[in-house]
Amino acid sequence: MYQAFYGLREMPFSLTPNTEFMVRLPGHQECLNLLLVALEQGEGFIKISGEVGTGKTLLCRALLNSLDAERFQLAYVPNPCLTPEGLRRAVARELRLVEADSLGEIALLEAINQKLIELAHAGRSCVLLIDEAQALPDDTLEALRLLTNLETERSKLLQVVLFGQPELDDVLGQERFRQLRQRITFSYRLKQLEGEQIERYLNHRLSVAGYNGPALFERAALRLLAQGTRGVPRLINIVAHKALMVGFGKGQRRIPRSFVQRALDDTEGVQGPANAQPRWPWGVAAGLVVALTLWQAPALLNWLQPWLPTVANAEQGGGDESGQ
Structure with a gap:
């Protein structure tokens, strides 16, 4: 999915209990x-x-x-x-x-x-x-x-x-x-992870997965991630994975607070107002769909072709009514 975009060999936040990713906290x-x-x-x-x-x-x-x-x-x-x-x-x-x-x-x-x-x-x-x-x-x-x-x-x-x-x-x-x-x-x-332990946890898993670069998550993003997940490693994995998906969809490697917020909006089991009202269904996937649309634009147009004339006719008919 986004491994090549972030320079990863494998997915860093898989839920499979792989001991290679165990952080010695x-x-x-x-x-x-x-x-x-x-x-x-x-x-x-x-x-x-x-x-x-x-x-x-x-x-x-x-x-x-x-x-x-x-x-x-x-x-x-x-x-x-x-x-x-x-x-x-x-x-x-x-x-x-x-x-x-x-x-x-x-x-x-x-x-x-x-x-x-x-x-x-x-x-x-x-x-x-x-x-x-x-x-x-x-x-x-x-x-x-x-x-x-x-x-x-x-x-x-x-x-x-x-x-x-x-x-x-x-x-x-x-x-x-x-x-x-x-x-x-x-x-x-x-116990759940706290403070700098969460940052160390994220960085360790990214490093094991092959990442070698500046910190991906901004400070404000880390604070929101800690608040929303309550330091539960499984929730951290889920939210971090979705935040990277948003970054990939937007073509942005650095993860700001807004990307983590969108990931929290799309995740069950997180706490606080971050998960109160999703901004739209499939919130996290929206950015990814944009990237995939650009990548697969010709195929997508072919798939939509049967509906395009109908949409055009509907718009044209609406214009005639307004002209009357």
């Missing part, structure tokens, strides 16, 4: 460091929470890439909407138990236990990462706790990291989960 780096240290120490349960769009999945992917595969056996469950049996079978598949789908429940649990013991004897720890953990059904969450009962005299056989939205705290706050709460030895709450 203090909060995210601190959280990653905590995870690495806690897992090295063999802690049982770790909980990472944060609002929608604050980078939990990206952090989960970064953790997967950071752990030593020789030291840790990793099991990743991205969709936790499972029954207790479904969770156990998902864990068994991640542990590469080829007979997982054919075993009965008791035999399956015994096979998981045996595999974990084998890993422990080989000096490896098993880490289960669960994304979107707030979606775990209550019975499945209890089954997860029972899985962590598997242990030797010296260490837990299974370590669990829960990544979830703040609703996860509400779930764990239930009386029935008091035993599980006591097993959470470390927890961390991801």
Whole structure:
């Protein structure tokens, strides 16, 4: 789309959780460091929470890439909407138990236990990462706790990291989960970005995407972007992408406040008066349509040709009526 216009190799603000674009901001780096240290120490349960769009999945992917595969056996469950049996079978598949789908429940649990013991004897720890953990059904969450009962005299056989939205705290706050709460030895709450962190975030992603030039976003544009998105990385990506689209459509590389305003007008979930009244439908796309029209003018005229005589006749008829 606009990569060549801005001198980019790839799209800088894609919503795909690509760890190459992860910005090592203090909060995210601190959280990653905590995870690495806690897992090295063999802690049982770790909980990472944060609002929608604050980078939990990206952090989960970064953790997967950071752990030593020789030291840790990793099991990743991205969709936790499972029954207790479904969770156990998902864990068994991640542990590469080829007979997982054919075993009965008791035999399956015994096979998981045996595999974990084998890993422990080989000096490896098993880490289960669960994304979107707030979606775990209550019975499945209890089954997860029972899985962590598997242990030797010296260490837990299974370590669990829960990544979830703040609703996860509400779930764990239930009386029935008091035993599980006591097993959470470390927890961390991801926060939104603030001030200069947003500018650093934008510049880092642009640089990774190949941009090498002066700052694209004006100061006033950055302030409005911070206000409208509340520092939520996912919203920052959406609005910044749309602002670049507007700049491309207008043939202007520098992004002023007005381009960010137009992007905010076209985006759900932003706050404040910036999103109160869109100036027109398809606001962000309008500038892009202008650029594409100039580029594809002959093809567009051919497409419009069937309607042109009708429009002309209508105008001519209107002129005759006014002449009367």
